[in-house]
Amino acid sequence: MQPIAQIFCSKTKQLLLLLIVITALPQFAAAAVFQIADIRVEGLQRIAPGTVFNYLPIQVGDTVAEDVTGGIIRALYKTGFFDDVRVERDGNVLVLWVRERPAIAEIKIVGNKDIETEALNTALADIGLKEGRVFNRSVLDRIEQELERQYFARGKYGVLIQSTISPLERNRVSIHIDVIEGLTARIKQINIIGNQAFTTEELSKKFKLGITRWNSFYSKNDQYSKQKLAGDLETLRSFYLDRGYIKFDIKSTQVSISADKKEIYIAIVIDEGQAFTISDIKLAGDPSVPAERLFPLIQLKRGDFFSRKATTESAERISGLLGDEGYAFANVNTVPEINEAAHQVAVTFFVDSGKRVYVRRLNMKGNTRTRDEVLRREMRQLETAWFSADLVRKSRERLQRLGYFEDVAIATPAVPGSADQVDIDVTVKEKPAGNLAAGIGFSQSQGILLNASITQNNFLGTGKRVAMAFNTSSSTSLYQIGYTNPYYTIDGISRGFNASYRETDFSKLIGANYSSNVGTTEMNFGLPIADNSRAGLGFRYQYTDFTAGDSSIAEQFVLDNGRRFSDYLISASYSNDTRDTAIFPTKGGLRTLAAEIAVPGSALQYYKVNYQEQRYVALTSRFIFSLTGNFAYGDGYGETTNLPFFENYYAGGPRSVRGWVANSIGPREIQTDDPIGGNLKMSGSFELFAPAPVGGEFEKSVRLGAFLDFGSVWAMEDSRLLTNTGFNFSDLRYSTGMSFTWLSPVGALSISLAYPLNEKDGDDTQVFQFGFGQTF
Template identity: 70%
Template structure:
């Protein structure tokens, strides 16, 4: 009797038979390794096979997404797995896209599973097109069409080609608000970032509709009403319609304003653990006032912040309005639950592989075993960030097990290179070609000490310098430093005057922290000056006749600095102020002093626009046997760092003989108003490029009469003004500063320079 065939498909009950597996064979594999299939199979050799087992095998392999077809067969006692692999994606070509970069589109496709090298799934085609349309809709391209083409390739691969026809950008034509009575449309539409197209839309993109933008504007509208007492305000409907040609979008918002509610009473409820008389001043509400959600929320946050400063790390403050709609009044109750006072158990540092723990700990304002203070913790983080040693500073406050009233503080830092080796070539219109080399280690051997060696040279200046600073010479944060330098200055190249100086300096300096953002400094300086008087300068010749050529001077230098900027490169808020004075002590060859005040404040106007105000004032004079400050120590004005639109250092008094060279002045007054914004292109340029529109003013004066000086005396009418635009760019090869200025009130003898730039310097 013949035996029936052992080649049996095990997926149907009529042909199924139970047997013990002696081996497993996989057929049909091309790219996927057999081991991968074995890892997914729910059976092994020596297992018994039944219908349920084979069904599990098929479901499991299908679920991997690697195969289009799976069959299970029997060959004797060998389990045979027959598969047909899905093709792999060899390449993805996207054509026709201009508004959105190809890499951005591919990133979106990758998130839904379509990427080169992955298994191709035809079910993803619809999702692909939907995802691309979504990205284009977000960019305002509602007329976009997307067509996908799949091309089979050798070795079971496919090529994916996606053709995009973008069409025109759909613009927001009009926003209509209906149902408003208390406020007119113009007032309400000012609350919206979206709006109809206008001249500035190319920059603000306010006319590019997006669902997320509209949702944000509607929440702003809701807050506008709630902050003015309209507790029952509602947005009843929102309709968005697109014109048939898909060029224009119309938005209609229907609102129900409701009534205005006033505050009838204010209550503190709960156990605040802090005297109520300390909390009530933080509540900026008054009985009889119109209810404001913003003021109410801000008051609750101030109470919570005060409790956090007092050690109640987990305080909970909720503001609950009790509404009486008949009287149109509301009772505002602040429920205060401070919880237990929290103490700091340990402060742990991690991530500082080079920087010593003590360098971080000395910046901490929050101490171990003390009350937990959110304010001290915030200040500690800011101080660590200002060190400049770290890319990132994170703080975690986990609870201590079995101690509900204690927390640990874990400080995590991500170190960045704290040493700079700079060697380069640059150019400045005021100083010519610049060669510079400097080695700076801000965190020398992880100690937080700063060491600098520099060599710089230009047509007008040469500088050699070595400096060292220990910011924690004492545990109280008093710093001590040394500064040795030698500088030569050719004033003929610098301002066109026929004289030069060689200056050597040795300085010992100290500074004392006054607050977290301010320091007071004191320095003792020895300065040797050799003065070279040219034959074409009567002023220089007279100075040598009166005072000689070599001078040994000893200075006392005092300063006060306050730096609250949020960034040292492109600040958006805060400011930098510095007041300094240097005085030669009696017995010096030249007896004089210089006072200088310089400040720059930054005020954020919007998320993109920042207003800057700069002030620069300086005054110097002589005393004792020196009638006036040496003229080669004068202040100068004009140029990129002063009044733009004039050639650098050319404003102010001039010599009365020769070629009437500028000589600067002993009094300086200047400043600037400037509006900054990042470029509208977006991307990385927002961090490296800044545009500005400015108004500069300033000049210098020689306040005393002098026979060899033209234009002595102080007169505010001598102020020079200019206006223009500026560009600052942190390029990959160096810092670049450009300005185009129009001198408003230039005189005949002024040396104007409308376009100015510098490259390879800090600004």
């Protein structure tokens, strides 16, 4: 047992040690926390210290503990500027040691052909790889993967992308991306397994994908795409569902590529099931419209094979009718009741009309320049009237046809707190309605063309049109001014005024040696007949000063009628325009009928009638068939025995029968052999259009065509001064060829290569024809 004195001594030592620790603890704590007197950054080369300070979570004067270094390091690493960051303390000074990431001095891309270098550089810059920026290896890795994906989408599965990073002075790097594209993999075979009702060949014709054909360079159907295959599978599913196979199923799809990555094989396993017929068709629910009006909209028959497409379209027609009747929120669902044993299906259309809705208010938005009334007068859906989906659609179409807006959107939100009211919100995006332009162009018939114009289609936001223009070429000079008010009356009757002066030298236009100076003043009216149809009526005074030259026809005309004429003409017209667009239309047509007559009391008494029709039919999503026909006739009456020859019609050239010199087809003067035109014209064209295989934005501005043109003009008068008078079908000229049209940013370029099919002695043919216009 220890003595009591030793125990007391040991306890005393422990007590003293504890006292010392307690006394020193505040001093240790004070040493771990300090106030920052200054911040020093070491290792910077290109980055300014101020940039670093902006990202720091602390600043001079803050009181911090030494354990905040983790937050500082994370904040600086997050900037992406540094490879290494260390934090130290020098007294009350916080010291940051950094090592900057290298900067990108240059980026070189070689070997790329399918994707342009400029497009690649733009894509790289968007991701963060650009000259002058900080280099990040992870970004380069992502870019390599994205490039591979882009090439895979183009069917180049053998693509190899190699990146080389070369260090340069001043902590910079050079990036060299070498692209070995390889060959495009082609679809070698598509196998459909499990089909019995239809052959593989019949089903494959429905696919966009397929084996290489003669036109694959254009259609690219032999280049595999995941998106295209998904679309083809949906097409296959729809094909069966529209023929009664409601249990059709695609079991699996397998895509494999050959070892050399040049050939692709696609296998599709399907289960057709049995074809089901329709046993019954029923209406259920609350249609709010008599069933007698709804059943004719259902294009299904008992005993026919079930069709998903016909069923869906029938439901849409019912919904559309209800929408036109004011039931804006109508809902139509189709429920098939399947009888597995009999392979039959009963189709029930459940109709929930909801409440009938009327329009509380029309709201116009986005029209900062155009007045509200200009928009409202085009609206076919009116306030306080029953809602009609058809009238809303027509209203939008009419607003788009004005040409004042880049985009027109119409929304029909429900009125808060009301179950039977909606508002019509019309939002437009205005585009400049005025145009100040000068231009230069060239055509083979008129040479160099100069023009200038000032046009305001929406003058002061009123919808009125004001225009002044002049056009001049080697053969013609035209000066013109016009004004049109499309809503002269509240019913949409338009009124316009025009004045013009034209000088024409026919020797440079068609070769005949005579000229004319014509001045006109005109007032015209337009009357809307229907949404797509319009009638017109015009009154024109025309003064003509005629110079004969050495043309025998012209000299004889001056002897019979004089050389100065004051004529008063009345014109009438009808037009019907159902085209989807005026430029490169794909469907619809344009029909125009126009007639004018110089009334009694005019120096010359004559009349002219012109009928023209254009039709466009979309054969596929890419190929458009066009049919154009034109018939025109004119003649004199009263004291004027024939149509004045300078009012004659002409044929031949880019706008008529391609392959012949402009205005060269038809009767000629016996004395000079110059074309003189005729008072009867017949022409037309059959043309197949397709977008050029260029892709991108050019696909909308470039169009190719294959055409067959025909036409001619005839002089129906009996004249000893003309050749080939009278009508004869054998006088028709035919040509075939190819056309090219490009709506370039500086004007329209049109080119045709035409081969005359029935050239005759004395004809002036021209295989290559073009025209170009430019604005600046």
